[in-house]
Amino acid sequence: MDDRLRTFYELYDRRRSVRAFENKAIEPEKIARLLNILQRAQSAANRQPWHFIVTENENREALNACLTKDGFKAxxxxxxxxxxxxxxxxxxxxxxxxxxxxxxxxxxxMIGAA
Structure with missing residues (x-):
C-alpha cells in the first residue's frame, strides 16, 4: 500500500466525534487553515455554492439562543x-x-483536517 494512502487510513482510524469543548481560544493560524480547506473544497462544476460564518466566543450571545445542543455553546x-x-x-x-x-x-x- 502507498505510504500516503496508509497515512490517510491511519488518520481516519483515529478520527473521533467531539461533543465536549474547552472554552479556550483557537490559534488564528488553525482557523485560517480550516478556512483555506473550505475555500479549496470540491464542488459540482466548481460552483462553491456556500458561505461560511465564523463566530468566536465574544460574538456568541445571540447565536447561543439558536443552538439546540449545550455542547456547542461551550x-x-x-x-x-x-x-x-x-x-x-x-x-x-x-x-x-x-x-x-x-x-x-x-x-x-474540513472535519477530516480538524
Missing part, C-alpha cells in the same frame, strides 16, 4: 455553513440542485 468557535442554491450546479435531467451536497463535501473535508 465551543470557542463555530463555523456556520450556509448553502446558496442560486449559486449551485443544477442537474438538467431532473433539475436537482446540488448546493447541500456541495456544502456537505466541504464540511467533511
Amino acid at each position: 465551543a470557542p468557535l463555530l463555523i456556520t455553513a450556509c448553502a446558496d442554491p442560486k449559486e449551485a450546479w443544477v442537474r438538467k435531467s431532473d433539475n436537482r440542485n446540488y448546493a447541500w451536497v456541495d456544502v456537505t463535501i466541504a464540511l467533511t473535508e
